[in-house]
Amino acid sequence: MTLRKWVTVIALLTPGLGLIIAMIGTVVYMAIAQSFGLYSLLGDSEFSTEFWDKMLGRRAYYKSVKYSLYIGTFSAILSVALAYPLAIWLRKPFKGSLAVGAILKAPLLVPGLVAAFLFINVISYNGILNQFMQWLGLWDEPHRLQNDRNGFGILVLQTWKQMPFALLLLTSAVQGISDDILDAARDLGAGTFARFRKIIAPMTISAMQAALVIIFIGAVADFSFQVIAGPTNRQSLAQFMVFFKDSGRWHDAAVVGVTLMGAALFGSALLAVAARFVLKGGRLK
Amino acid sequence: MSTIDIEGLEMRFGVFTALKDISVSVKEGEFVTLLGPSGCGKTTLLKLISGFLTPTNGSIKIANKDVTLTPPEHRDTALCFQSYALFPHLTIGDNIEFGLKQQKISKPERGRRLAEMAGQLALDAQLDKLPNQLSGGQQQRVALGRALIMRPGVILFDEPLSNLDAKLRDSVRVEIRRIQRENNLTAVYVTHDQSEALAMSDRVMVLNGGVIEQCAPPEELYNAPATSFVADFIGGANIMEVEVTDETEPGVYKLNTPLGVLISKSGRVPAGKRIRACWRPESVKLGELSVNTFTAKVTDRQFQGSYTDLHVDVNGHSCGLKTPNPNIFPGENIDCGLDPSDVILLEAI
Numbered sequence: 013m014t015l016r017k018w019v020t021v022i023a024l025l026t027p028g029l030g031l032i033i034a035m036i037g038t039v040v041y042m043a044i045a046q047s048f049g050l051y052s053l054l055g056d057s058e059f060s061t062e063f064w065d066k067m068l069g070r071r072a073y074y075k076s077v078k079y080s081l082y083i084g085t086f087s088a089i090l091s092v093a094l095a096y097p098l099a100i101w102l103r104k105p106f107k108g109s110l111a112v113g114a115i116l117k118a119p120l121l122v123p124g125l126v127a128a129f130l131f132i133n134v135i136s137y138n139g140i141l142n143q144f145m146q147w148l149g150l151w152d153e154p155h156r157l158q159n160d161r162n163g164f165g166i167l168v169l170q171t172w173k174q175m176p177f178a179l180l181l182l183t184s185a186v187q188g189i190s191d192d193i194l195d196a197a198r199d200l201g202a203g204t205f206a207r208f209r210k211i212i213a214p215m216t217i218s219a220m221q222a223a224l225v226i227i228f229i230g231a232v233a234d235f236s237f238q239v240i241a242g243p244t245n246r247q248s249l250a251q252f253m254v255f256f257k258d259s260g261r262w263h264d265a266a267v268v269g270v271t272l273m274g275a276a277l278f279g280s281a282l283l284a285v286a287a288r289f290v291l292k293g294g295r296l297k
Numbered sequence: 298m299s300t301i302d303i304e305g306l307e308m309r310f311g312v313f314t315a316l317k318d319i320s321v322s323v324k325e326g327e328f329v330t331l332l333g334p335s336g337c338g339k340t341t342l343l344k345l346i347s348g349f350l351t352p353t354n355g356s357i358k359i360a361n362k363d364v365t366l367t368p369p370e371h372r373d374t375a376l377c378f379q380s381y382a383l384f385p386h387l388t389i390g391d392n393i394e395f396g397l398k399q400q401k402i403s404k405p406e407r408g409r410r411l412a413e414m415a416g417q418l419a420l421d422a423q424l425d426k427l428p429n430q431l432s433g434g435q436q437q438r439v440a441l442g443r444a445l446i447m448r449p450g451v452i453l454f455d456e457p458l459s460n461l462d463a464k465l466r467d468s469v470r471v472e473i474r475r476i477q478r479e480n481n482l483t484a485v486y487v488t489h490d491q492s493e494a495l496a497m498s499d500r501v502m503v504l505n506g507g508v509i510e511q512c513a514p515p516e517e518l519y520n521a522p523a524t525s526f527v528a529d530f531i532g533g534a535n536i537m538e539v540e541v542t543d544e545t546e547p548g549v550y551k552l553n554t555p556l557g558v559l560i561s562k563s564g565r566v567p568a569g570k571r572i573r574a575c576w577r578p579e580s581v582k583l584g585e586l587s588v589n590t591f592t593a594k595v596t597d598r599q600f601q602g603s604y605t606d607l608h609v610d611v612n613g614h615s616c617g618l619k620t621p622n623p624n625i626f627p628g629e630n631i632d633c634g635l636d637p638s639d640v641i642l643l644e645a646i
Contacts, residue, residue, distance in 0.1 A: 192378045192379075195376075196376070196383075197395070198349075198370050199347060199349075199374070199375060199376045200370075200375070200395050200396035200399055200443070200447065201370045201371075201399035201400055202399050211384060215385070
């Protein structure tokens with residue numbers, strides 16, 4: 013391409029893409045700059061690595077990074093794993109399939125904070141779940157289930173909330189596979205699992221990657237579920253960031269914010285690459 | 298012994314009966330074609346043989362083993378789909394090897410069979426390509442190779458040539474038949490193209506409304522159709538309602554027809570007094586015979602190269618004729634004759 017053509021292309025892209033790049037770029041630049049002591053809201057602004065040094069020395073920071081990655085990764089995997097069989101089930105319309113699909117997607121309409129409160133009510137010490145388990149005779153006395161140490165409650169909530177989104181993406185991808193393709197695999201001896209692993213999953217890998225990445229990014233930065241139903245002995249990165257912000261420590265909050273962006277970027281990329289690598293039998297193309 | 302034995306097969310979808318009381322046997326190495334118009338049940342029958350459908354009644358045996366309830370992945374059959382159904386994300390080599398991998402065949406054996414199959418189908422240079430990089434004819438060959446490499450007892454074809462252009466269809470048709478013969482495969486082939494069925498098959502099974510109208514070798518099907526549907530569906534036929542008036546000598550019948558009195562010596566016993574009979578447009582002899590003669594007035598003419606189609610009127614009854622003589626034109630009266638053996642008796646009315 014000639015220089016003139018390059019200029020034309022850039023000029024045409026500028027109103028749309030330019031705005032997006034400018035807005036994202038500004039936010040990223042501000043966060044990175046603040047993490048190095050610049051653009052201070054409360055005191056002197058000068059370049060310093062002090063905030064990073066201090067943060068990297070904190071055990072709570074590493075715990076927070078690990079915890080957020082754990083929640084993000086498992087929420088994404090669980091949501092996609094649950095959405096696949098449902099997408100395959102709903103692949104062909106049947107009587108009531110529209111209603112089933114609508115009910116499954118209902119969590120998308122419930123705000124996260126409301127979902128967390130509802131969940132706490134269900135699993136609380138005197139909640140429905142404890143009463144039910146006692147009624148079944150499986151438990152002698154109520155168990156303390158809320159704010160569990162391993163974040164299982166958060167995983168349940170994230171999966172409940174995010175699975176419909178994965179279902180939305182995967183259903184349309186699975187519906188794109190013709191009956192003949194699946195019948196051909198079956199005719200050649202592929203059972204149910206082999207058909208999923210060798211045909212359905214590789215043919216819907218782009219939708220799966222999109223679902224994994226988007227859910228991971230949402231879950232790794234979770235705040236609302238975490239403050240209501242999360243473990244009390246550890247904090248997510250978003251919670252950690254808000255803690256510093258509430259203490260007026262903007263530069264420390266910026267360090268955690270930059271970490272969160274990095275975790276979201278690299279974690280989601282890793283998840284997407286890993287999914288393709290596994291499903292393509294060790295190949296990336 | 299990969300024979301197919303179908304007994305009393307019936308398939309219902311709700312209140313609709315797609316197949317009624319189908320009983321047929323296919324010998325080992327035989328090439329049988331299921332022929333019929335859209336909706337006659339031929340694809341349903343193929344899906345029942347391959348296991349994608351379970352019959353409402355009846356049984357299917359492959360190699361003397363009852364497979365009526367056996368799922369497709371456990372049947373000794375391989376199906377070639379109309380759409381080819383190649384896996385778009387796999388290379389041609391991986392597509393062909395897919396079934397062998399499912400059977401956990403060793404890698405060296407897979408490689409050997411793949412090389413052999415690719416050579417046989419001239420696909421050696423295409424093995425690393427993806428299906429969308431191949432032409433329609435090549436994709437058809439891959440679908441064939443993917444089925445053949447399994448060395449199935451029975452190979453099933455669901456209108457495999459319908460997406461190919463006419464020239465390619467002819468060459469692939471020959472190729473399919475050659476491979477089927479070389480491997481002595483028992484084959485069931487679905488088509489709605491009568492010329493394809495006549496050209497390829499050892500036997501053709503004509504289906505209509507879910508029942509078998511006739512199952513016979515192509516020559517018999519053409520020369521001695523059992524019903525007016527078969528006569529009309531396979532090639533052209535002049536079908537008329539006739540009355541059997543006399544048996545002049547054993548096997549020779551006198552008929553009252555719209556064309557006048559005709560003699561039939563087709564080797565069939567009439568199914569009743571009032572029956573249908575037919576004759577092929579090309580069996581007419583112009584001015585050559587002294588029996589079964591009638592005069593026809595040419596109403597239309599279509600020159601087809603090696604022959605000419607004539608539309609004629611005989612006593613207010615329209616007929617079609619085929620003649621090698623191109624010099625007959627509308628308005629002319631022609632003297633026609635039919636050999637008694639060409640007047641075929643059909644079903645009772």
